[in-house]
Amino acid sequence: MIPIAKPIITEAEKRRVLEVMDSGMLASGAYVKDFSEKFAEFIGTKYAAAASSGTAALHTALLAAGIKEGDKVATTPFTFIASSNSILYTGAEPVFVDIDPETYNIDADKLERKLQADPDISALLIVHLYGLSCDMDRIMELVEKYNLTLIEDCAQSHGAEYKEKKVGTFGDTSIFSFYPTKNMTTGEGGIVLTNNEEIYNKAAKIINHGQAEKYYHDQLGYNFRMTNIAAAVGLVQLEKLPEFNLTRIENAALFDLEFSDLNWLKTPSVPDGLKHVYHQYTVRVNDREKFADYLEEKGIGYGIHYPLTVNKQPYYKKLGYAELKFAEAEKAADEVISLPVHPSLSDSDLEQIVEVVKNYKK
Ligand SMILES: *Cc1c(COP(=O)(O)O)cnc(C)c1O
Numbered sequence: 001m002i003p004i005a006k007p008i009i010t011e012a013e014k015r016r017v018l019e020v021m022d023s024g025m026l027a028s029g030a031y032v033k034d035f036s037e038k039f040a041e042f043i044g045t046k047y048a049a050a051a052s053s054g055t056a057a058l059h060t061a062l063l064a065a066g067i068k069e070g071d072k073v074a075t076t077p078f079t080f081i082a083s084s085n086s087i088l089y090t091g092a093e094p095v096f097v098d099i100d101p102e103t104y105n106i107d108a109d110k111l112e113r114k115l116q117a118d119p120d121i122s123a124l125l126i127v128h129l130y131g132l133s134c135d136m137d138r139i140m141e142l143v144e145k146y147n148l149t150l151i152e153d154c155a156q157s158h159g160a161e162y163k164e165k166k167v168g169t170f171g172d173t174s175i176f177s178f179y180p181t182k183n184m185t186t187g188e189g190g191i192v193l194t195n196n197e198e199i200y201n202k203a204a205k206i207i208n209h210g211q212a213e214k215y216y217h218d219q220l221g222y223n224f225r226m227t228n229i230a231a232a233v234g235l236v237q238l239e240k241l242p243e244f245n246l247t248r249i250e251n252a253a254l255f256d257l258e259f260s261d262l263n264w265l266k267t268p269s270v271p272d273g274l275k276h277v278y279h280q281y282t283v284r285v286n287d288r289e290k291f292a293d294y295l296e297e298k299g300i301g302y303g304i305h306y307p308l309t310v311n312k313q314p315y316y317k318k319l320g321y322a323e324l325k326f327a328e329a330e331k332a333a334d335e336v337i338s339l340p341v342h343p344s345l346s347d348s349d350l351e352q353i354v355e356v357v358k359n360y361k362k
Pocket residue numbers: 053054055056058079080082083127153155156177178179188189190
């Protein structure tokens with residue numbers, strides 16, 4: 001079976017982890033500081049606060065950006081549950097806006113209509129899904145016009161660009177995840193980025209029990225710290241990220257070419273001027289369950305990202321979101337399927353994926 005995701009861990013990561021083991025400083029320390037600085041430099045922000053997961057980073061970023069109980073935060077219903085859950089953690093209310101069916105990201109026109117209809121919306125959590133940036137010219141126009149706090153969920157878009165500017169540099173704050181399936185990993189891990197010193201100071205404190213000085217806590221915080229062990233893995237992975245992304249982009253280009261004449265399958269679209277980093281290579285078909293069974297039978301791993309819109313998740317149903325209708329997000333949830341595109345695929349894996357997909361309707 002060709003897996004849908006597989007991290008590349010080499011001797012270099014193992015050596016650095018052993019260094020940490022030998023140092024005895026297993027929890028947060030010098031490696032975390034070094035990793036945070038290097039990751040912020042790579043993306044292009046002034047500050048970074050590393051966290052124990054992307055979800056912890058999201059929770060922290062929203063709190064540090066001032067999101068609080070009773071606030072309304074616009075976001076997409078077509079994402080991993082953590083995006084919207086992080087809004088709930090703060091006591092704020094997610095306000096879902098449908099997606100653009102071409103990019104799978106939040107639809108800026110529908111967002112504007114929602115902002116006009118509900119002046120209480122004070123913040124926007126965007127998700128650059130599958131490795132593709134949102135429409136940032138339109139988003140930034142709306143952020144200014146409606147005076148919104150902007151948080152970017154870049155958990156799937158390490159190194160993705162909008163007109164040569166990396167995602168994660170547009171918002172008041174942004175987050176990345178380093179879960180093993182993402183474009184680079186630290187095992188579990190995440191990071192909060194910002195150019196705002198005040199947001200950075202708040203985030204660093206929230207991650208570390210609201211501690212201002214040793215054993216002096218002046219606000220409610222959490223233990224969301226990254227470990228040196230995770231950071232040691234991240235330092236090596238970060239060096240390889242550009243090469244990992246390049247391989248993803250090459251693999252995607254091969255699929256685009258090979259699948260271009262299949263009229264029953266829609267390949268990903270990339271608007272002009274955007275750099276897609278293919279966290280997922282997600283296509284659309286109208287008989288997904290059958291296609292998925294076929295892939296399984298032929299030994300090709302796949303993923304469904306995501307089978308349900310967030311508002312239709314059982315927990316969100318209980319909160320009263322189930323009645324809402326998002327036509328494009330729901331259609332996408334019924335039709336999308338992701339094929340393996342990760343950098344551990346061999347040439348023969350790629351050939352096999354191409355062959356199997358092309359033979360489906362023959
Ligand atoms: C993975 C992911 C997260 C959460 O990251 P974890 O490190 O798994 O907690 C948040 N948002 C999106 C869009 C993700 O894909």
